[in-house]
Amino acid sequence: MRKDFGPQTWMFPMPVLIIGTYDENGNPNAMNAAWGGIFDYNQIMICLSAHKTTDNIRKNKAFTIAFATAETVTESDYVGIVSQNKEPNKIAKAGLEAEKCKFVNAPFFTNYPLVLECELVEVMNEGEGGGNFVGKIVNVSADESVLSDDKVDPKKLHALTFDPIRIS
Numbered sequence: 001m002r003k004d005f006g007p008q009t010w011m012f013p014m015p016v017l018i019i020g021t022y023d024e025n026g027n028p029n030a031m032n033a034a035w036g037g038i039f040d041y042n043q044i045m046i047c048l049s050a051h052k053t054t055d056n057i058r059k060n061k062a063f064t065i066a067f068a069t070a071e072t073v074t075e076s077d078y079v080g081i082v083s084q085n086k087e088p089n090k091i092a093k094a095g096l097e098a099e100k101c102k103f104v105n106a107p108f109f110t111n112y113p114l115v116l117e118c119e120l121v122e123v124m125n126e127g128e129g130g131g132n133f134v135g136k137i138v139n140v141s142a143d144e145s146v147l148s149d150d151k152v153d154p155k156k157l158h159a160l161t162f163d164p165i166r167i168s
Helices: 050-062 068-079 092-096
Strands: 015-021 029-031 036-040 043-047 062-067 098-100 107-109 116-127 130-142
Touching: 015 043, 015 050, 015 068, 015 107, 029 043, 029 050, 029 068, 029 092, 029 107, 029 116, 043 098, 050 062, 050 130, 062 107, 062 130, 068 092, 107 130
Parallel strands: none
Antiparallel strands: 015 029, 015 062, 036 043, 043 130, 062 116, 098 107, 116 130
């Protein structure tokens, strides 16, 4: 026996993504997002509504994607519920350490062991400040603590996932 649910936006597992950008003053910003995934060869797409982050991506044409982990659940939750528009010291209060990327004009947060450095390719389905942001992945960096045989080991990464099925 099967049960039909009709059209749903269900994909599981969906990684919890931390989007890193610089604001207009060069300050690092981070937000938590779950609606993202591989778009094409060496490209990722993230679906975002209007945020300070979307403004920053448009301005800098760059962003990072970090994968939230069990070890960073508190920090990841904080950047998901607190806006830098309301809390200018958001990154420090979250306990995040930012460094400038080697390949794009965006920060990466050393707290996260796996980071994608991305250049903005295009924004699709734009509307009221949001849209689907397509980024070209120009570098992937991983902390050695999550590697086995020079490859990212999911068992060591402890990536968090978002469950869209339980919230619908």
